[in-house]
Amino acid sequence: MKKTNKKHLFINRFIPYFWMLNMVLTNSWGGERSFTELYRFSAPEAEQGVAVDDYFVYVIGTRTIAKYDKHTGERINTWPTEEKSSMVHLNSGVIFEGKLFCAHSNYPGIPPTSSVEIWDAKTLQHIDSHSFGIQWGFLNWIDRYQGHWWAVFGHYDRFQSTLLRDHRWTTLIKFNDDWRPLASWIFPDTVLARFKPMSNSGGAWGPEGCLFCTGHDRPEIYVLQVPPAGSVLELVEIVPIPLPGQGIGWDRNSPNELVGICRKSRQVVVSRLNYSRPILRQGHFHSEVAAQEELNRFARSYSNLVEWQQRAQRLREGILKGAELLPLPPRNALNPIIHSRREYDGYIVENVAFESLPGFYVTGNLYRPAGKQGTLAGILCPHGHFYEADGGGRFRPDHQIRCATLARMGSVVLAYDMIGWGESTQFENYHFPDSHRAFQKAVALQTWNSIRAVDFLLTLTDVDSTRIGISGASGGGTQTFFLVAIDERIAVSVPVVMVSAHFFGGCNCESGMPIHQSDRHLTNNAEIAALAAPRPQLIISCGQDWTKNTPEVEFPYIRRIYGLYGAETSVENLHLAAEGHDYGYSKRAGAYRFLAKHLALELARVVDVNGSIEEQSVVIEPKEKMLVFNSHHPRPARAVKAVEWHTH
């Protein structure tokens, strides 16, 4: 009841500002960023800046701090509790690991001295201090980014006659954890001209590795980057913002939400950064330290199953929307083609194709157990970006071995070409592997092909719809966790050497569409893998690629989510520290055992007298034998020449 009242108070307070909602400020600089004001609330302390954590905004006055509930605008706590403050001039701050770190100086004292002042964020008790003494100027803001501290020391024209330094001496310094300077930069002329005669007031590292800075008065923000060479920060863009400078902070749990203050009206102002283009998180998008810190922030944004399920729902929508799969395309007739049955020791191979879109063929091979009656599990085996002289992919010996062995264990296995690989040739100016790499909507088409591959398996009368699994390595690992995240029909998954919080995949088919970030969601591949919960999942990682931290970083995060379902034991990690980026024997052996356990396969059919997995009886076929389209079986006339992805 009490909560409801607070909500009403909150709404009343916000009514005068509703007209501002969705007011997008136009960018006279002609850039690609803009800010939309979301809401604001009164805070008498709003003089210098802010810091933001999961639930609270810390409003920083010249000598005081007040902690507000981010969502209700209610003041929770203030500092100091007694009348006298020991501070001279506080500036903007940041929350890191439960502590509020504030910039502090003796402004407008001469000579300038600076310190970092530290409070317990929970209790607002002052707990520590680090003094720089007389060094670089007046400390105006600090932030934490990529495992380092970043701070700006300001200079002002008004002290020029005494200090012989004007606003141009304002400097950004990067520190280590012991506050030792590692590197520093100054601001470009265009930005300095806008600071003059004052200095840089607020700053915070934001999306896409950009530094967002404010001056003291102008309602605009300067988007900067560390330069590839030299000492001057690079100006990316100047963006209008609905607040007149001062300290700012990003709300790390609400993508692209920037919190600042309006000093004149003593208000906290929350705005959203918008882009006129999609936001991609690609390749080595951020450092390992940044990835760990991001996962910590994600983890703090939910504390029970209901809250996680709300987040999961938002992430699924974001992924589907980013992949242009919301709504899904209409399901056309698959018109499957299956031929050239070969029987080997314990398994059968056939060449198959089906239409995932009208006239566009998904091509592959179907492996089945020989002489087995009753319903069977179905397993998808995407192949990943493993090249070989003749094209690699589904034709590679190790891929044939994996599919055939799973079939010998009693499952129906589909190996299917990634787009532009193998026989997937229906592309404008088809040329392998360029057609694959260049297809902009590869995430959409390839994920859709995986969805249709499940449809295809389920058309086979002996496949059990409750026992569908998927496993692939590298790019095939990406295909694995993408499909599991959005398709509830997948019961068990084994993503191999791909689940990483700091690496997003370098190919268009992994990260070329905005699936990881929008103005509604922010995530990484570790969390996408967690969307499989509570369905059984084995995460296979190794010591020599971007999954090297999995046992310490990604796996604990994912297991905690499984724990919310009471299914902590349904997710496992097989980490092979001495191994590299492949789907080699020891990884396959782990996958066979896990899939056998959860899909009721007969492991005994492939285990030798010593208890080892026996793969020797698999016959490696030449590529020519595995082709679904050849002179005897030409691609049907209804095949389109070049596939296109339309938003449905």
Ligand SMILES: [Zn+2]
């Ligand atoms: Zn790719």
